[in-house]
Amino acid sequence: xxxxxxxxxxxxxxxxxxxxxxVYAGTDPLTRKRRYLVETVxxxxxxxxxxxRLQHEVDENRHPKSAxxxxxxxxxxxxxxxxxxxxxxxxDDLVRLYVSPVLGxxxxxxxxxxxxxxxxxxxxxxxxxxxxxxxxxxxxxPLSASTTRKIHSIIHAALARAVRWRRLGVNPASAAEPPRxxxxxxxxxxxxxxxxxxxxxxxxxxxxxxxxxxMITGARRGEVSALRWRDIDRDRSTVWVSRANAExxxxxxxxxxxxxxxxxxxxxxHTINLLDAHRAMWWDRLAVFGAxxxxxxxxxxxxxxxxxxxxxxxxSQRYRxxxxxxxxxxxxxxSLRHYSATELVAAGVDIRTVAGRLGHGSGGATTLRIxxxxxxxxxxxxxxxxxxxxxxxxxxVGPRGPYATIADDLRDQISSGALAVGARxxxxxxxxxxxxxxxxxxxxxxxxxxxxGLIQVARGKRAVVVAxxxxxx
Numbered sequence: 001x002x003x004x005x006x007x008x009x010x011x012x013x014x015x016x017x018x019x020x021x022x023v024y025a026g027t028d029p030l031t032r033k034r035r036y037l038v039e040t041v042x043x044x045x046x047x048x049x050x051x052x053r054l055q056h057e058v059d060e061n062r063h064p065k066s067a068x069x070x071x072x073x074x075x076x077x078x079x080x081x082x083x084x085x086x087x088x089x090x091x092d093d094l095v096r097l098y099v100s101p102v103l104g105x106x107x108x109x110x111x112x113x114x115x116x117x118x119x120x121x122x123x124x125x126x127x128x129x130x131x132x133x134x135x136x137x138x139x140x141x142p143l144s145a146s147t148t149r150k151i152h153s154i155i156h157a158a159l160a161r162a163v164r165w166r167r168l169g170v171n172p173a174s175a176a177e178p179p180r181x182x183x184x185x186x187x188x189x190x191x192x193x194x195x196x197x198x199x200x201x202x203x204x205x206x207x208x209x210x211x212x213x214x215m216i217t218g219a220r221r222g223e224v225s226a227l228r229w230r231d232i233d234r235d236r237s238t239v240w241v242s243r244a245n246a247e248x249x250x251x252x253x254x255x256x257x258x259x260x261x262x263x264x265x266x267x268x269x270h271t272i273n274l275l276d277a278h279r280a281m282w283w284d285r286l287a288v289f290g291a292x293x294x295x296x297x298x299x300x301x302x303x304x305x306x307x308x309x310x311x312x313x314x315x316s317q318r319y320r321x322x323x324x325x326x327x328x329x330x331x332x333x334x335s336l337r338h339y340s341a342t343e344l345v346a347a348g349v350d351i352r353t354v355a356g357r358l359g360h361g362s363g364g365a366t367t368l369r370i371x372x373x374x375x376x377x378x379x380x381x382x383x384x385x386x387x388x389x390x391x392x393x394x395x396x397v398g399p400r401g402p403y404a405t406i407a408d409d410l411r412d413q414i415s416s417g418a419l420a421v422g423a424r425x426x427x428x429x430x431x432x433x434x435x436x437x438x439x440x441x442x443x444x445x446x447x448x449x450x451x452x453g454l455i456q457v458a459r460g461k462r463a464v465v466v467a468x469x470x471x472x473x
Contacts, residue, residue, distance in 0.1 A: 070111070071105065073158040076158075076165075085246070123151070152178035201322065206281070220337070221316060223243070226254060229293065237266060319333045402435060402441050403442070414454055422464060
């Protein structure tokens with residue numbers, strides 16, 4: 001006797017008078033429960049058509065295989081996605097702040113293009129997804145187009161992986177259109193503003209050297225932060241950019257460059273001379289403690305032995321304070337990269353050379369590989385061109401930095417007798433607190449007095465006055 005097969009679906013009438021089509025779709029691999037495709041319509045004839053469509057979706061394997069939620073899909077995608085630590089932290093924050101509260105508990109199969117596009121539109125109206133009604137203590141803050149596009153890419157990638165793993169039939173985010181990317185407006189400083197930036201920055205020679213290198217090379221802040229002395233080839237007048245520092249919640253993290261490729265940037269003779277002076281400053285500072293500058297030491301550091309790099313966030317914050325004080329149009333550090341690019345292009349340098357010099361992913365990579373010799377020659381010409389069009393800083397009159405102020409104050413106390421021969425000076429930590437400077441700046445003030453023969457410094461001991469200073473004229 002032939003065995004009757006179980007019907008694949010049926011239609012039932014609800015107490016409201018509507019009709020519900022229901023089709024068996026297999027077992028949920030996550031919960032091990034039976035799954036059904038269900039859809040409610042107004043008439044019996046329409047229910048028949050829906051029943052046939054749902055059966056076809058099961059036959060063609062286009063139905064969702066599980067009741068996976070949006071949060072579950074994103075979590076499983078993040079487990080296997082290869083992301084930089086900073087990118088992963090950024091994605092975690094976007095999911096926690098914007099995706100999970102609204103879409104997180106929803107079944108991924110229930111999403112559609114209309115729902116996602118309306119979600120993106122509301123985010124660009126107010127990141128808190130308010131109703132639009134005015135209320136006390138609330139001001140709408142729209143989410144930028146670039147951030148909203150990141151949210152779309154997260155959802156799209158997570159659901160695409162769910163489809164590949166047969167947890168979902170189709171990817172609803174594929175039909176959704178993300179917001180259009182906003183047009184970039186770099187707004188680089190003018191030559192006059194660049195001169196003001198450099199003149200102000202060179203009041204502290206170490207900071208001035210950092211700003212000059214950012215402007216002359218177009219390097220990113222993380223790339224300059226990761227520079228070590230071994231990366232600078234003085235004989236060939238080049239600097240190798242192969243790493244970058246990024247700050248995560250766990251601390252400073254060294255990684256590859258943004259494009260993942262190393263690049264060699266030509267330096268002009270003036271920049272080489274400035275780097276020589278900067279290196280000599282570090283040699284003098286370490287000589288106070290009987291130490292030598294190691295090739296693995298960082299070019300820009302906040303510690304006396306140059307063992308720790310200048311944090312990228314500190315570079316941006318200090319530049320923002322300086323730009324605000326100078327009243328510049330743009331206070332973003334990124335504008336220095338655009339200044340380098342626009343000046344090179346305006347000077348007639350080939351766009352491919354500019355792209356390769358600044359480390360862009362397209363426009364210069366192919367040229368760098370195939371025409372390596374030509375690019376090196378063109379890049380060296382670009383370095384010379386840029387060094388001539390970037391305004392040179394005007395030498396500061398008087399003390400060039402906070403360290404000189406500290407040294408002058410101590411020198412005055414020694415000459416006046418307030419600090420007699422044999423007296424012990426304050427520690428560098430005490431000087432740093434008293435003058436609101438870094439410990440490295442206080443160390444440099446001590447090195448200046450030692451070089452003048454006024455104090456004696458020994459490791460682990462406080463500095464002692466060994467000679468009286470001549471009275472100032």
